[in-house]
Amino acid sequence: MKVVPICLLLFVIFSCNNNKKQTVLPVEADFFVDESHLNSKAFVDSALNLSLRIPKNWISLNSDLLEIVNAVVLVDKYKNAELKGGFYNPQDTSFMIIIDLTRVDKVYLSDLHLNYKTYLNMNNAYDDVQFQEFSCNSFGVEQYVLQNEHILSFKLICSNLRLRNKKMRSFEIMYLINRSKVDDNIKAIESSIGSLNYLTI
Numbered sequence: 001m002k003v004v005p006i007c008l009l010l011f012v013i014f015s016c017n018n019n020k021k022q023t024v025l026p027v028e029a030d031f032f033v034d035e036s037h038l039n040s041k042a043f044v045d046s047a048l049n050l051s052l053r054i055p056k057n058w059i060s061l062n063s064d065l066l067e068i069v070n071a072v073v074l075v076d077k078y079k080n081a082e083l084k085g086g087f088y089n090p091q092d093t094s095f096m097i098i099i100d101l102t103r104v105d106k107v108y109l110s111d112l113h114l115n116y117k118t119y120l121n122m123n124n125a126y127d128d129v130q131f132q133e134f135s136c137n138s139f140g141v142e143q144y145v146l147q148n149e150h151i152l153s154f155k156l157i158c159s160n161l162r163l164r165n166k167k168m169r170s171f172e173i174m175y176l177i178n179r180s181k182v183d184d185n186i187k188a189i190e191s192s193i194g195s196l197n198y199l200t201i
Helices: 005-017 063-073 106-114 116-120 179-194
Strands: 038-045 050-055 082-088 095-100 128-136 139-147 151-160 171-178
Touching: 038 082, 038 095, 038 179, 050 095, 050 179, 063 082, 063 095, 106 116, 116 128, 116 139, 151 179, 171 179
Parallel strands: none
Antiparallel strands: 038 050, 082 095, 095 171, 128 139, 139 151, 151 171
């Protein structure tokens, strides 16, 4: 199976630190942000206090597609989640969505962390499911990487590490990449993740 560079990077970071005593903040991941792979205008959400750059030439999902995403993704444990934005690559139908998880059951999210292979691959749709935890510009990130011969998916559950003692709003960024176009998209995805930042401090 083809090895994805960003997965290797995070696996090495995680492996080098898994024998150390856990600190308050997860290890900071060092993403290479290549501006040439990103749209100049960022996605911003004031309620979640986040700014995120979108891969270059990806466009917003129209209302019909957003309705389909809502019907497919915001079900079961995610029924109380809120879809905040969505974008796709018209050349290969790869897409990304941003979801507000504030009203999603926190017990479920904790269980997901511990039993991700069970929760995320109940139907054995994926050949490989991996987990990494890191921080990115002071956001805590739990990243789940799921892949098979058709799809490579990055599921990033993020929380604001600066607000750990206050009411936090967590969110998810999901990238779903057409496997046949991984090489065309992976640098843009890495740059997009690395661009995650605060609107205000």
